[in-house]
Amino acid sequence: MGARVGVVLFPGSNCEMDVAEAVRDLGGEAEILWHGDATVGGVDAVVVPGGFAHGDYLRPGAIARFSPIMEAVSAFAADGGPVVGICNGFQVLTEAGLLPGALQKNAGLKFLCTTTTLRVETTSTVLTSEALVGDELRIPINHFEGNYTCDVETLAMLRAEDRVVVRYVENPNGSVDDIAGVCNEGRNVVGLMPHPERACHELVGSVDGVPLLRSLLATAAVGARSA
Amino acid sequence: MLFSVLVETRLRPGIADPQGHTIERSLPHLGFEGISGVRVGKAFRFSLEAADEATAQAHADEVTRRFLINPVIEDADVVVSVGEPA
Numbered sequence: 001m002g003a004r005v006g007v008v009l010f011p012g013s014n015c016e017m018d019v020a021e022a023v024r025d026l027g028g029e030a031e032i033l034w035h036g037d038a039t040v041g042g043v044d045a046v047v048v049p050g051g052f053a054h055g056d057y058l059r060p061g062a063i064a065r066f067s068p069i070m071e072a073v074s075a076f077a078a079d080g081g082p083v084v085g086i087c088n089g090f091q092v093l094t095e096a097g098l099l100p101g102a103l104q105k106n107a108g109l110k111f112l113c114t115t116t117t118l119r120v121e122t123t124s125t126v127l128t129s130e131a132l133v134g135d136e137l138r139i140p141i142n143h144f145e146g147n148y149t150c151d152v153e154t155l156a157m158l159r160a161e162d163r164v165v166v167r168y169v170e171n172p173n174g175s176v177d178d179i180a181g182v183c184n185e186g187r188n189v190v191g192l193m194p195h196p197e198r199a200c201h202e203l204v205g206s207v208d209g210v211p212l213l214r215s216l217l218a219t220a221a222v223g224a225r226s227a
Numbered sequence: 228m229l230f231s232v233l234v235e236t237r238l239r240p241g242i243a244d245p246q247g248h249t250i251e252r253s254l255p256h257l258g259f260e261g262i263s264g265v266r267v268g269k270a271f272r273f274s275l276e277a278a279d280e281a282t283a284q285a286h287a288d289e290v291t292r293r294f295l296i297n298p299v300i301e302d303a304d305v306v307v308s309v310g311e312p313a
Contacts, residue, residue, distance in 0.1 A: 059297055066294075095297065102299040105245045149242060149300060174243065 002028040003220035006043035008073070008089070010035040010053035010064050015086065015197065019049045022197040026210065028217045035067040045082040045126070045220035046073055048089030050142070050195060060088055060103065060145050061095035070096055082126035082219045083189045087143055090181070090191030099184055099191045100158065101150035103143075107174025111144040115206065116194055117169040118180050122162045125183045127190040130215040137208035139194040141172060146193040148175035148182075158182055165190055188219075230275045230283040231311055236296050236303040237268035271295055274311065283307045 005023045007016045009032045020030035033040060035053075040046055053064035064070070070092075077083045077098055085093035093099045106112060120128050120135040131137075150158070155176060158164055165181040173193075181192025196209030238244050244266050251265040277283035284307045296303045 058295070062294065062297070094299070100299075102297050104243070104300065107243065107245050107248075109245050109249055147243075147245065151241070151299075174245065 003044045003217050003224050004029045004031065004042075005045045005047060005217070005220060006031055006033040006040050007047045007049055008033050008035060008069055009049075010051070010067060010092075012053050012055050013049050013051035013088070015050035015088075015195065018195070019047050019086070019197045022200040022209070022213055023047075023217065025200060026213055026217055028220070033069060035064070035069045038068040038072055040069070040072045040076050040081075044224040045084070045216055046076060047216075048073070048083070048085040048092050049197075050087030050089060053088055053092060056088070059091075059095070061092035064092045065096040074098060077184070077186075077189050080186060080188050081223065082216060084127055084216055085189075085191040086195055086197065087141075087146070087193055090193055091145065093189065093191045098189050099182055100154050101148055101182065103145050103193070104147040104149050105145050106143070106147050106172075112146070112172055113140075113142045114172065115140050116172055116180070118166040118194055119169055121164050121167055122183075124162065125165050125187045125190050125215075126219040127181075127183075127192070127196075127212050127215050128165055130218055131211045135211070136169060137166075137199070137212070138206045139196055139199045139209055140206075141194045143173070143193055146175070147173045148179045148193070150176065161185070163187075166192055166194070228277060228279065228283075228309065229311065230277060230280065230287075230307050230309060232271075232273050232275050232283070232287045233306045234271040234287070234291050234295055234303050235268060235306075236270075236301050237266055238300055239302050242300045268301075275307070280307060280309065
């Protein structure tokens with residue numbers, strides 16, 4: 001049996017099936033977790049997928065962070081469980097305080113839908129353990145509010161603690177320090193704007209998301225065995 | 228007692244404001260000269276039932292801090308007054 005990955009479904013999420021398919025293609029088990037349930041159902045990893053949770057009203061993630069499942073996700077993360085937020089999921093995790101910083105409107109005020117090249121900056125996270133530092137990965141982005149921002153002290157901390165997980169080779173959205181993804185202090189919670197689940201099959205033009213999701217499955221499998 | 232609340236939010240100093248920047252750059256093309264420092268925020272107006280003004284202020288501050296703003300990037304002024312919103 002593969003690792004069990006729970007994919008959180010909010011009203012307005014729209015990438016949950018992409019994540020589930022990519023996980024299954026890589027030999028994992030995927031199940032959808034409804035945002036209104038106050039449990040993660042004993043899964044080995046949680047993915048908060050992309051979309052427009054609760055319509056992104058007020059701010060992306062501002063309402064989603066109060067969904068009943070988020071307390072369970074926070075507890076799972078505090079216990080060391082692997083949690084990955086992709087795109088809107090990254091926004092939800094920052095609003096929930098599981099990751100530092102915030103995502104603002106893109107510099108240039110354009111909705112961006114394109115393929116970016118990311119550089120892996122650390123392999124000491126649940127999403128990059130099977131990649132190599134310096135790996136360049138072609139992964140799509142699809143967002144209006146992906147402009148990562150944080151205060152100077154937070155940025156210094158992220159750098160000093162090696163917590164910038166991936167950077168854009170060419171910054172598409174104005175993110176501070178070209179940041180595309182960061183992790184928490186425990187390195188078990190990762191958020192990133194690009195969509196690795198959309199780069200897991202040659203039919204869609206890139207398989208560069210595979211090492212990232214494979215890292216998550218490998219970490220999750222360790223948790224599954226020790227549970 | 229019924230109070231009316233006005234919450235005005237803005238990006239904190241030092242946080243880039245892509246909307247404000249775009250508006251500011253477009254102003255000269257539209258013939259508006261001499262405008263600088265454009266910052267875009269939001270305003271929320273609502274009614275609030277509370278025992279007294281201090282309670283209303285505390286309640287409005289709490290909802291603002293926990294929900295209406297993201298304190299990582301935004302500040303807010305919360306103004307509470309007696310009566311229906313204008």
